[in-house]
Amino acid sequence: ETGVTQTPRHLVMGMTNKKSLKCEQHLGHNAMYWYKQSAKKPLELMFVYNFKEQTENNSVPSRFSPECPNSSHLFLHLHTLQPEDSALYLCASSQYSTGTVSNEKLFFGSGTQLSVL
Amino acid sequence: RKEVEQDPGPFNVPEGATVAFNCTYSNSASQSFFWYRQDCRKEPKLLMSVYSSGNEDGRFTAQLNRASQYISLLIRDSKLSDSATYLCVGSGGYNKLIFGAGTRLAVHP
Numbered sequence: 001e002t003g004v005t006q007t008p009r010h011l012v013m014g015m016t017n018k019k020s021l022k023c024e025q026h027l028g029h030n031a032m033y034w035y036k037q038s039a040k041k042p043l044e045l046m047f048v049y050n051f052k053e054q055t056e057n058n059s060v061p062s063r064f065s066p067e068c069p070n071s072s073h074l075f076l077h078l079h080t081l082q083p084e085d086s087a088l089y090l091c092a093s094s095q096y097s098t099g100t101v102s103n104e105k106l107f108f109g110s111g112t113q114l115s116v117l
Numbered sequence: 118r119k120e121v122e123q124d125p126g127p128f129n130v131p132e133g134a135t136v137a138f139n140c141t142y143s144n145s146a147s148q149s150f151f152w153y154r155q156d157c158r159k160e161p162k163l164l165m166s167v168y169s170s171g172n173e174d175g176r177f178t179a180q181l182n183r184a185s186q187y188i189s190l191l192i193r194d195s196k197l198s199d200s201a202t203y204l205c206v207g208s209g210g211y212n213k214l215i216f217g218a219g220t221r222l223a224v225h226p
Binding site: 002040041042043045048056090105106107108109110111 | 119121125151153159160161162163166204213214215216217218219
């Protein structure tokens with residue numbers, strides 16, 4: 001148990017559906033992340049939130065819409081997805097670093113395995 | 118060129134063997150490096166940080182070569198439980214970690 005909980009674990013949706021992924025961390029961290037992991041590809045950073053503010057949007061299509069109501073919760077709202085969006089979506093948290101050097105250690109949730117039909 | 122590049126493997130080794138993975142990175146400004154381990158259908162978990170002076174944790178040794186821009190992971194006395202994918206990670210900017218695609222290790226009896 002890493003202290004980062006993601007739901008649902010598995011999700012199958014059609015291209016016209018709207019669904020949301022949820023992430024909650026119990027580690028007292030103040031930075032949260034969404035990553036996408038496709039088969040045989042590196043993890044791709046999608047979004048970063050520090051103290052509830054979005055600080056990184058890695059050119060993610062608008063059909064993915066993140067929401068961070070507080071430092072412990074992160075959502076990823078999905079709508080009109082494409083089959084190529086099928087992947088493992090991982091949430092992570094870390095302690096925000098106030099220095100100039102990035103040395104965060106990430107703690108990941110178990111992920112949501114998403115299939116878009 | 119990929120920002121963080123790893124040999125995908127798989128590395129098939131017998132129990133007790135010593136195995137080494139290398140990883141190269143393209144961003145010379147990267148400050149922080151890590152090795153993560155990911156089991157099949159599981160989330161990545163931090164294995165160890167990589168310091169400029171090198172560091173050791175039991176059977177695992179990580180080293181950083183800034184001049185050649187590569188990091189390495191050495192596993193001694195391999196166990197069956199070491200079978201996993203090992204992800205090389207470097208900092209790609211503030212609050213941004215860049216992952217390699219991973220090196221798969223299979224330890225057999």
